Amino acid sequence: MGPANAASPGSPGSPGSLLDVRDLTVVFRQRGRADVRAVDGVSFSVSPGETVGLVGESGCGKSVTSLAIMGLLPKRGVHVTGGVAFDGTDLLALPPDKLRALRGRELAVVFQDPMTSLNPVVPIGTQVTEVLTRHRGLGNGEARREAADLLRRVGIPDPSRRLREYPHQLSGGMRQRALIAAALACRPRLLIADEPTTALDVTIQAQILELLRTLVAESGTALVLITHDLGVVAGMCDTVHVMYAGRIVERAPRYDLFASPRHPYTGGLLASVPRLDQPRGVRLEPIKGSPRDTIPWARGCAFAPRCPNRVEACTPDAPDLEGGRHALRCVNPLPSDSPEAKVVHP
Amino acid sequence: MLGFVARRLALLVPILLGLSVLLFLWVRALPGGPAEALLGERATPEAVARVKKLYGLDRPWYEQYLTWVGNVFRGDLGVSSRTQHPVVEELLRTFPATVELALVAMVFAVGAGVPLGYLAARRHGTWIDHVSVAGSLFGITIPVFFLGYMLKFVFAEKLGLLPTDGRQDPLLDAGHPTGFYVLDGLVTGNMEAFGDALAHLVLPGVALGTIPLAIVVRITRASVLDVLHEDYVRTAEAKGLAPATIRGRHVLRNALLPVVTVVGLQVGLLLGGAVLTETVFAFPGFGKFMADSIVARDYAVLQGFILFTAVIFVLVNLLVDVAYGLIDPRVRVT
Numbered sequence: 001m002g003p004a005n006a007a008s009p010g011s012p013g014s015p016g017s018l019l020d021v022r023d024l025t026v027v028f029r030q031r032g033r034a035d036v037r038a039v040d041g042v043s044f045s046v047s048p049g050e051t052v053g054l055v056g057e058s059g060c061g062k063s064v065t066s067l068a069i070m071g072l073l074p075k076r077g078v079h080v081t082g083g084v085a086f087d088g089t090d091l092l093a094l095p096p097d098k099l100r101a102l103r104g105r106e107l108a109v110v111f112q113d114p115m116t117s118l119n120p121v122v123p124i125g126t127q128v129t130e131v132l133t134r135h136r137g138l139g140n141g142e143a144r145r146e147a148a149d150l151l152r153r154v155g156i157p158d159p160s161r162r163l164r165e166y167p168h169q170l171s172g173g174m175r176q177r178a179l180i181a182a183a184l185a186c187r188p189r190l191l192i193a194d195e196p197t198t199a200l201d202v203t204i205q206a207q208i209l210e211l212l213r214t215l216v217a218e219s220g221t222a223l224v225l226i227t228h229d230l231g232v233v234a235g236m237c238d239t240v241h242v243m244y245a246g247r248i249v250e251r252a253p254r255y256d257l258f259a260s261p262r263h264p265y266t267g268g269l270l271a272s273v274p275r276l277d278q279p280r281g282v283r284l285e286p287i288k289g290s291p292r293d294t295i296p297w298a299r300g301c302a303f304a305p306r307c308p309n310r311v312e313a314c315t316p317d318a319p320d321l322e323g324g325r326h327a328l329r330c331v332n333p334l335p336s337d338s339p340e341a342k343v344v345h346p
Numbered sequence: 347m348l349g350f351v352a353r354r355l356a357l358l359v360p361i362l363l364g365l366s367v368l369l370f371l372w373v374r375a376l377p378g379g380p381a382e383a384l385l386g387e388r389a390t391p392e393a394v395a396r397v398k399k400l401y402g403l404d405r406p407w408y409e410q411y412l413t414w415v416g417n418v419f420r421g422d423l424g425v426s427s428r429t430q431h432p433v434v435e436e437l438l439r440t441f442p443a444t445v446e447l448a449l450v451a452m453v454f455a456v457g458a459g460v461p462l463g464y465l466a467a468r469r470h471g472t473w474i475d476h477v478s479v480a481g482s483l484f485g486i487t488i489p490v491f492f493l494g495y496m497l498k499f500v501f502a503e504k505l506g507l508l509p510t511d512g513r514q515d516p517l518l519d520a521g522h523p524t525g526f527y528v529l530d531g532l533v534t535g536n537m538e539a540f541g542d543a544l545a546h547l548v549l550p551g552v553a554l555g556t557i558p559l560a561i562v563v564r565i566t567r568a569s570v571l572d573v574l575h576e577d578y579v580r581t582a583e584a585k586g587l588a589p590a591t592i593r594g595r596h597v598l599r600n601a602l603l604p605v606v607t608v609v610g611l612q613v614g615l616l617l618g619g620a621v622l623t624e625t626v627f628a629f630p631g632f633g634k635f636m637a638d639s640i641v642a643r644d645y646a647v648l649q650g651f652i653l654f655t656a657v658i659f660v661l662v663n664l665l666v667d668v669a670y671g672l673i674d675p676r677v678r679v680t
Contacts (some may be wrong), residue, residue: 072584101586116577120676121600121676131585134586
């Protein structure tokens with residue numbers, strides 16, 4: 001990376017960044033099987049208060065990236081290398097008890113499935129107050145008052161009754177609100193939301209996203225939004241990272257990315273989103289093949305087998321992420337003025 | 347909750363009525379009878395007929411049944427043909443012994459089994475896990491009478507640490523107001539009797555608790571392994587909670603649900619008497635007494651004891667269901 005990149009948003013090493021992920025690699029090892037490189041040299045950074053999107057298909061390594069940042073991957077059979085600096089502290093090198101003291105207080109996470117992310121045999125109240133008693137040292141009564149206030153802020157009506165209820169008595173949307181309340185209880189400086197709306201109804205999705213946006217803006221919390229949904233990214237993120245097969249293939253400010261996607265994969269993603277301004281009868285363009293049609297990065301671009309712009313130069317070497325504000329990893333990108341509608345697959 | 351308990355208790359009536367007919371017929375289907383057993387092989391037919399008449403066994407079976415049921419409703423379970431004592435008296439003498447033994451066995455099984463199972467799951471795939479799985483297999487397969495004699499040989503005879511058999515040192519001057527010897531020691535303030543009764547329970551308790559222990563280890567291990575992969579445990583980790591909170595509130599509380607069921611079933615089984623253990627340790631309990639009564643074709647004792655076992659089994663299961671509801675709000679009964 002040249003010095004020109006240093007100031008660009010989202011690139012690693014930006015001055016004053018809150019979270020700095022550098023060359024993060026996660027390899028799953030299982031006896032008798034080939035190693036699986038789920039995350040491969042991912043670098044990005046998040047400034048205080050910024051909202052950053054990580055976008056990609058299922059299995060591209062988004063969630064593993066978030067779990068690696070939080071130190072929540074299993075210890076055995078998983079090999080994590082690289083660096084995750086949070087406010088200058090290397091999280092990967094932090095002893096477990098120190099990391100525990102940070103998790104839930106300074107960095108928090110909201111997971112995908114609210115149906116399974118709450119403990120079924122513990123009242124909602126306890127699941128919110130336990131963060132407060134642990135990290136802010138509140139007494140029981142104080143923590144309950146604070147928890148009721150939190151539930152009210154995330155839009156749960158009649159919070160003092162809800163505190164006594166169990167997860168199965170709440171709807172999916174309510175549960176996700178409760179999880180958001182618990183995550184934001186200690187006003188963390190960084191919130192990772194891993195597909196926070198995927199398991200919810202469309203109408204609820206919009207409410208939850210709006211809620212996240214407001215809360216994050218109010219408290220100045222930086223947000224890493226992990227999603228496969230470009231619509232979600234378009235509404236919320238300052239900077240977007242597009243991931244494919246464990247690597248970031250394109251990084252750009254939101255507007256640039258949507259106006260002129262350069263990587264053929266990003267172009268494909270955008271072309272497969274239905275649009276209101278499209279003439280009737282125009283068919284959506286899916287990306288041909290599936291994420292399984294990949295080749296190891298060591299032998300070139302993993303997207304090559306599915307790529308409409310594939311050329312000879314794609315396969316011998318893995319290209320690097322290059323470029324400043326709008327970085328990408330491609331030897332034959334789409335033309336920079338190309339609107340995504342022009343991306344047509346053969 | 348109260349309605350649920352009442353409904354379950356009401357269910358006892360048809361269960362016990364059906365069972366009483368079955369067991370009444372079953373007892374009489376055994377070859378021979380109390381008269382033959384009392385008088386021995388060389389009894390003359392006249393003598394046998396005389397004894398049968400004495401116990402009313404010469405009347406048709408339905409007449410005998412109705413008389414018996416009528417007496418049961420009045421709290422009279424009849425008189426043992428073997429010991430000549432009222433069955434109720436024998437029940438009150440032997441059942442507390444078995445309760446004490448079963449409790450010690452279950453405390454051992456749960457107290458050692460849950461931590462071992464949890465540890466095995468946490469250290470999944472390591473030598474600790476392998477040792478505990480192999481050990482629990484060993485625990486399930488080892489015959490109780492063999493283990494009992496081994497324990498007795500090593501800890502009682504060679505090392506002299508614990509008494510060999512019985513419930514209490516006969517030389518000890520101890521009163522027994524409740525029949526639960528350990529409790530009696532406390533009630534009468536006789537700490538020596540209390541300690542002695544407890545010491546008498548250790549070896550038979552361990553022998554009897556070994557199979558439940560092995561089962562509890564396996565169930566706990568499997569269940570903890572499942573729960574550790576649940577999303578809510580990951581949520582708890584993400585909140586940065588103290589390890590003890592995660593272990594107790596988020597892992598064990600969920601993982602113990604299947605363990606509660608198994609423990610309930612095991613307690614029910616153990617309260618039905620542990621013939622082998624009680625025999626090896628000459629422990630005057632429920633199971634041993636019933637086994638002796640089968641040999642003597644002691645109809646009154648068999649009928650009374652089996653009926654009582656059924657009541658206990660239903661009550662223990664009811665207790666398990668109530669406990670289940672206390673731990674798991676999703677199945678909480680109304």
